[in-house]
Amino acid sequence: MTKPNLAVNIGGLQMKNPVTTASGTFGFGPEYSPYIDINQLGAVVVKGTTLKPRQGNPTPRMVETPSGILNSIGLQNPGVEYVIEHYLPYFKTLQTPVIVNISGDTVEDYAQVAEKLSQAGGVAALEVNISCPNVKKGGMAFGSDPAMAAEVTAAVRSATNLPLVVKLSPNVTDITKVAESVTKAGANALSLINTLLGMAIDINTGRPVLGNIMGGLSGPAVKPVALRAVWQVYDAVQLPIIGMGGISTAEDALEFIMAGASAVALGTANFINPRVAVEVVDGIEEYLTKNGINDVNELVGVAHS
């Protein structure tokens, strides 16, 4: 039997397989290169990048919770100029597309970061982060209001010709409203979910554990919520979806694909097993072969039929 097709197209971005990394969990790429061959991934999504460098939030920034973690990193990053100067040359050496996650305090910030990155070259697509729960301005504030989400998307759309993936927050009453709104504003694909807003309290000090009080929950604990969100968005809009949230095995990834995701991202799972993303690629291929499915695209959304 011939090898099944694993290639997918995410809003104009061609990926050799449907597996990528979730922004913020994979640095800029080189951090994980001792452990896996990054070129075996369908794409790499790198750390959230802003116009100016950001220091991030006070520590502690991470706490473990049952089958999950809360983080409140606060988009610490060296700024777009530094990324262009220091990481773009590395991105250009990779044989897999790099998607840069972009964020900002204002609509104009997003547009400027998008413009700088697309002019610099070496970036295959942009992921617009309107869903970070850990920053005071921008982030989730944009992503929880369909009109604001559309405004950011439209501004980035007019600043770049690169494929635009808009990353959605689960911290909303109806995720399909935001999905529909950014679709109309020019998004080429959607990624979901970002983390779920949560918190933990240290009973010995009587204070919140995280320096920023609240943080975003990720890991296996959030998987059912993420899967539900993918299911709903698949029904609501026509755009391809990159599904994420608690995926740590090929079986998890296949659930997301069947719910409607054309691709999947590994996030927190990278911390526990730095080779997990490549293992998921292999596991998906094995599943297709075993079940006589010629093309992974045939599985996308099958749970709806």
Added chain:
Amino acid sequence: MSLLINATILSNNQLNNNHYLMKFNSGQLAAVAKPGQFLHVKCGGTTDPLLRRPISIHSVNKDDGVVGLLYRVAGKGTKLLSQKKPGEILDVMGPLGNGFTMPNTAEKVAVVGGGIGIAPLYYLLQKMTAENITCKAYLGARTAAELLVVENIKKLGIDIQLASDDGSTGFHGPVTELLKDAPNIDRLYTCGPLPMMKAVAQLAGERGIPTQVSLEERMGCGVGACLACTCRVKTAGDNQYKRVCADGPVFNAGEVVWDD
């Protein structure tokens, strides 16, 4: 050079109430590990606890490939680690982080360890004695029982000064008091509770002794990707967050911002 390996546990001995010394076999790790580096250890087989635990490399024997981890049971992860039996497999990533800068052979060195802080210093002492560097150890803990691996350090032929908070052995009080009158120190290394390291850093600053500290912080990835384990360091402009896992865990004492 960093590895992801399954090593066979040789022993996992309880030293006192909540401290354990685990040894496992990995010639590959032993060949590349430097004093001050750490391993990211998978403690359980389920998703709770989810994350690996960063544990400093305590001892290395390059001849037989045995690596030692000295750890304190502090929560779910280390509790599970303490239950592992000889013959079982240990999933470790590493060595990670930057180790201690080794001294010049002519320098007189002192290490200052507080409680479990002796863990990474022991490997440094192993390495320094192998290179015939003169070193002294100043060790403190709450009680005599919590002074760890003192006999092993003696076996290295190192001059040891002890202190305990309750006076049950050695000097009655903080170990840093012993350091105040200590002559002839060209270089210091320290690991232990933050107030102790801060006191060492202050003393060293006054006497102009180059000093390195080994910090601890909750970690996510351990490889510098997630930016969870940051600490504040002094820079020319604003103070900046550096990653304890990838930029540390060893820092020059002078650059650490202690008052956070």
